[in-house]
Amino acid sequence: MEKPLEFLVRKPKVTTENPPLLLLLHGVGSNEEDLFSLSNYLPDSLLVVSLRGPISLGPNSFGWYEVLFTTGQPKINLEQEKESRKLLLDFLDYLKLNHQYDESNVWTCGFSQGAIMSYSIGLLYPEKIKGIIALSGRLLEENKEMIKITDDLLKKKIFISHGTKDRVLSVEYARSVKQYLESIGIRPHYQEYEEGHSINREMLKDLIQWLETELGKIN
Template sequence: MNEQQSSLIHRVRPPQPAKPSDRSPLLLLLHGIGSNEDDLYGLAPYLDARFLIVSARAPLTLGPMSYGWFNIEYTPSGLVADLAQAARSYQLLLKFIDELIARYQPDGGQVYLLGFSQGAMMSLYVALSEPAKVAGVAALSGRLPAPVLDQLAAPDALRDLPILITHGTLDPVIPVAFARETRARLEPLPLALTYREYQMGHEVSMESLTDIRTWLSALLDR
């Protein structure tokens, strides 16, 4: 069911907590450019049933059922991102997360983030600048957004923040070199960083999905 009584339209999958009185962990899914909230929602049956899953629609309308977090332009020198739009989406996403925390009161008062492509970039943007809101991040087939380098939280605030980066070695959209660069930039930080590559394109393979599920479930079992 789509919900509109908040900053972003979204779909919700209720959790199946071990005990009815449990406060459930909340997993927020952020899709890539040109997609919508139904895309990553399709992963919900494969993810831990203890999560209350929220799949958000990005705010920028690109076409019928096609949305993004910020525009990108193809130029002779490469892709150019609209950083002003990215900053606006970032602020809206922070507001949306606060709304989710207030409404659902998730376990620990934080959310887990899972983003694909542009959604992975937004997930890293939020987590590395506002880690107090985030319990962990799975960044799939993305890269480190430039603005976050100027907005990094203090090292102590980032300490032991779980981050999983997955990427395809055959990705034609965001080449794996960008993921490796992201890893190189994050390794000096005191994060709990996990990095994995797969022989796949710009996608979520069953092999990578199994690892993502295992990683997320392990965070709940700590």
């Protein structure tokens, strides 16, 4: 099987036969090394894999889809977003060839456009993804219309963090996702911070604490 996406791996720091898997998805214009810098802080039990978006935007600059401004309003390339979703699912199969992981215990953590992709695969394929971590992201309205309310979906563990001073993606996007999830019966862990479009130490600390708690409930 051909490698669907480029990636970096941090193996679990504790030996276990089928570790939980955490996928890290970077924001637009970045690459797999960005969020991978957080991997040493993440729970020891995890197999951590940081992925590179498939679309090259420049030297060491990648994305999951392009955003066009030809009309004056941001318009996303929905075909590219759909293809990136497929590549992420293909990647789970590919990873199985080289790394053992618990297929019922897959988590995805994304920042900005990576958070958008985390919502997309987690909410549209809830049987594949146990938990979603969305840092400074939003849920695409086009994808919301495709979400099917199932038992797998309603069991979803979701962590949302967003900066109130974010001028790239307004905090209103995060509040809207929270409201939508609660309306269908999912209670996400939701936190706002006095921060711009970035991940600060407080966000990371809260994320790690939440993740350790949720992983502990499983073990």
